[in-house]
Amino acid sequence: MKTRLKATLLCLLVLGLGSAALSGCATAPYTGRSQLLLISEGEEMSLGLKSYNEVLKKEKVSKDPQINAMVKRVGTRIAAVANKPEYSWEFTVIDNPKTANAFALPGGKVAVYTGILPYTKNEAGLAFVMAHEVAHALARHGGERVSQNLLLQLGQQGLNVAIANKSPEAVQAVNLGYGVASTVGVALPFSRTQEYEADHIGIILMAKAGYDPQEAPAFFERMLQTKQGSPPEFLSTHPADQSRIRQLRSYIPEAMKYYRK
Numbered sequence: 001m002k003t004r005l006k007a008t009l010l011c012l013l014v015l016g017l018g019s020a021a022l023s024g025c026a027t028a029p030y031t032g033r034s035q036l037l038l039i040s041e042g043e044e045m046s047l048g049l050k051s052y053n054e055v056l057k058k059e060k061v062s063k064d065p066q067i068n069a070m071v072k073r074v075g076t077r078i079a080a081v082a083n084k085p086e087y088s089w090e091f092t093v094i095d096n097p098k099t100a101n102a103f104a105l106p107g108g109k110v111a112v113y114t115g116i117l118p119y120t121k122n123e124a125g126l127a128f129v130m131a132h133e134v135a136h137a138l139a140r141h142g143g144e145r146v147s148q149n150l151l152l153q154l155g156q157q158g159l160n161v162a163i164a165n166k167s168p169e170a171v172q173a174v175n176l177g178y179g180v181a182s183t184v185g186v187a188l189p190f191s192r193t194q195e196y197e198a199d200h201i202g203i204i205l206m207a208k209a210g211y212d213p214q215e216a217p218a219f220f221e222r223m224l225q226t227k228q229g230s231p232p233e234f235l236s237t238h239p240a241d242q243s244r245i246r247q248l249r250s251y252i253p254e255a256m257k258y259y260r261k
Ligand SMILES: [Zn+2]
Pocket: 132, 136, 190, 194, 195, 198, 237, 238
């Protein structure tokens, strides 16, 4: 409640400064959390597309027909319940068994690294990961971070120019903002608030798409079990611990209301 009030006040304060270019306040889907967003959704989508194309140029796209069919099938079912007609959905498998990661960019561009498949294990596990990433995009979590990072770096004037020109700084900020870590070399974790929100929205989406929400905490248990040694990359951008798993379990009764086998 306290954070929501803070974000709302911040929105009003920024809008009060009177810049016509500011997009200002938004509300996250399902949770109703107030957000400060200084770039428009259209700008975010166009930066997301540029960032996605750059990733695909650098990474090896998988040609495995079975894995591709599975990712497409799960993604299509999640997209069908995401209620986002502005997005042109696309699902890509990146052939990189050493990288346990996945991301979704605004505009509906989703990528899954083959390294995460041993942890997702089954289609419901994969559905949770993809729905969670889609939730970050739907709730514009990267947009919040892009706003903060770019505003600090460039100021409002510079922010408008960087976005309009799709400058490397703006594209990089989107990469960082959405956990596209391996291509930029640095991993910025999502905030705890954003992670819990993406879990909450994601578990509802997976249930609506017909996947058993019980598989969501099971996926995180598998990830945490292998934490000794080198932790999966997913955990560096999406930090997890036992309290996160407990929180995730607390969303299950709500998600079950949407679950259709
Ligand atoms: Zn996340």
